[in-house]
Amino acid sequence: MYSDRMSTSDRLIESTRELLWERGYGGTSPKAILEHAGAGQGSMYHHFRGKPGLALAAIRRTAEEMRATTEDVLGRPGSPYERVEAYLRRERDVLRGCPVGRLTMDADVIASDELRAPVDEFLTWLRGRLASVVEEGREQGQFAPGADAEEIASVIVATVQGGYVLARASGSPAAFDTAVRGLLTLLAPGDRQLRGGRR
Template structure:
């Protein structure tokens, strides 16, 4: 599964990320982490203080990757509308859900200030980044002057996270795609309707 050039620490973090996404905090046992990481007993405690410390490293890495993927399209070329559209339409494993958003439903993550912090910080960063793009679009006359950047940013993030929930419930990405198309039709400049 892992190449020999991947460090034990990285294998443990990546295995924990996958297990948190699949099973949540409680379902991610040290034994399951070690098995998936193909690591020997005691490896986790050699590199980390314990499961909580390892989970925190895994959540932070997931948060960093989410930010990098979002920034790639939000900071890319195009008008503000095109950048928001690129974020909404970027390739995702819709039926698997969001590795960060799913953690908000995990009672053990939410109950821990340390584990919840990177989740909250990432979602805050995303809303602020999108709000700035919406404000940029307003200043350029692309978005209606009545639009509030913070409100639209919250709507964009809610559409993505809610789209994951609807897609998983139905077993189809159609609900996610419908939500994205609906939001883009509301945001589209009159001269630039969204693509089908």
């Protein structure tokens, strides 16, 4: 499953990331992590402070990866509206849900200040990064002059996270796509709004 060149600590982190996404913190046992990683007994405690320390490393890595992926989309050339659209439409495994967003529904993660911190930090960064793009677009006349960039950024994040919930509940990515199309229509510059957000 993992490359022979991957270190034991990396295999443990990657295994924990996968299992947290699939099962949550409570459903991810140390035994399951070791089996998934193909690691020997005791290796978790050699490299980490047990399950909590390993989970923290896994959550941090997931947040860092998502931050890099998001920046790759929002930092590319194009108008602010086009970059927001690219973020909303980027390829996602919709039916699995957001690997960071799902952690907010994990009681064990939310109850731990340490485990919750990287989740909150990522979502705070995401709202701020989106707000900077929206503000840029507002200054260029692409968004309503009176628009509050931070509020719109929060709506974008809420639409994505809510879209995951709707898609998982219905068992179809179509619900996510519908939410994205609706938001893009609302955000579209005036001429696009008249055409129902079509380009």
